Amino acid sequence: xxxxxxxxxxxxxxxxxxxxxxxxxxxxxxxxxxxxxxxxxxxxxxxxxxxxxxxxxxxxxxxxxxxxxxxxxxxxxxxxxxxxxxxxxxxxxxxxxxxxxxxxxxxxxxxxxxxxxxxxxxxxxxxxxxxxxxx
Amino acid sequence: xxxxxxxxxxxxxxxxxxxxxxxxxxxxxxxxxxxxxxxxxxxxxxxxxxxxxxxxxxxxxxxxxxxxxxxxxxxxxxxxxxxxxxxxxxxxxxxxxxx
Numbered sequence: 001x002x003x004x005x006x007x008x009x010x011x012x013x014x015x016x017x018x019x020x021x022x023x024x025x026x027x028x029x030x031x032x033x034x035x036x037x038x039x040x041x042x043x044x045x046x047x048x049x050x051x052x053x054x055x056x057x058x059x060x061x062x063x064x065x066x067x068x069x070x071x072x073x074x075x076x077x078x079x080x081x082x083x084x085x086x087x088x089x090x091x092x093x094x095x096x097x098x099x100x101x102x103x104x105x106x107x108x109x110x111x112x113x114x115x116x117x118x119x120x121x122x123x124x125x126x127x128x129x130x131x132x133x134x135x
Numbered sequence: 136x137x138x139x140x141x142x143x144x145x146x147x148x149x150x151x152x153x154x155x156x157x158x159x160x161x162x163x164x165x166x167x168x169x170x171x172x173x174x175x176x177x178x179x180x181x182x183x184x185x186x187x188x189x190x191x192x193x194x195x196x197x198x199x200x201x202x203x204x205x206x207x208x209x210x211x212x213x214x215x216x217x218x219x220x221x222x223x224x225x226x227x228x229x230x231x232x233x234x
Contacts, residue, residue, distance in 0.1 A: 010158060010159070011159075013157070013158060013159060014159070032217050035186075035187060035217045036217065036220075038187065039187070039188075039189045042157060042158060042189045043189060046158050046191075094226025094229075095226065095229070097230065098197065098200050098201055098204060098231075099204065101197060101226075103194045103197050103201075104190075104194060106190040106193050106194070106225050107189065107190035107191075109224070109225060110189075110190060110221060110224060110225060113225075114221075
């Protein structure tokens with residue numbers, strides 16, 4: 001398992017994505033799964049950067065572990081900000097017309113729909129969000 | 136990195152996107168289009184060279200769609216396979232005109 005710890009700030013997004021994507025590429029992950037995992041990590045990291053410590057800032061740790069046959073990537077994001085379960089909100093209604101569709105709320109929906117498993121727990125003062133996907 | 140190429144022909148505006156439409160670059164597109172859509176009746180957004188889109192990018196597309204529905208039409212063309220799937224799981228295939 002490899003871990004990167006950065007300040008939970010939006011301008012560290014590419015550092016986080018490069019770290020995760022580099023590991024996926026080394027493991028021979030398909031281009032499609034790489035992109036889907038990158039999008040999922042972006043959505044979760046940006047949520048932490050915007051809300052976990054607001055108005056202050058703090059650290060976010062991103063870990064990636066690739067194991068099994070067929071291989072699966074398990075990525076964990078953790079922060080010590082306010083307790084918040086990103087998967088607790090009801091999914092936006094995607095059957096609404098364009099006029100009625102709210103402009104936000106799609107990020108977490110994409111994470112749920114494109115990952116095989118998502119999990120959140122609050123433990124020892126940490127928000128721990130885990131996503132996994134066969135690659 | 137996002138490159139935006141705009142071509143205007145009277146009331147038609149074509150916008151070709153190249154690279155990534157994510158949290159870092161979506162504000163660039165929003166800014167590039169703000170004020171440009173007045174008097175436009177057909178907006179075409181070409182995604183042929185767009186590799187990546189996250190919810191920040193979807194938000195900009197939905198805002199444009201909402202605006203264009205009041206004054207004309209918006210067409211999104213040439214999304215790649217992964218972006219097409221993202222449009223599907225978010226219901227965007229039902230609210231955008233995708234060609």
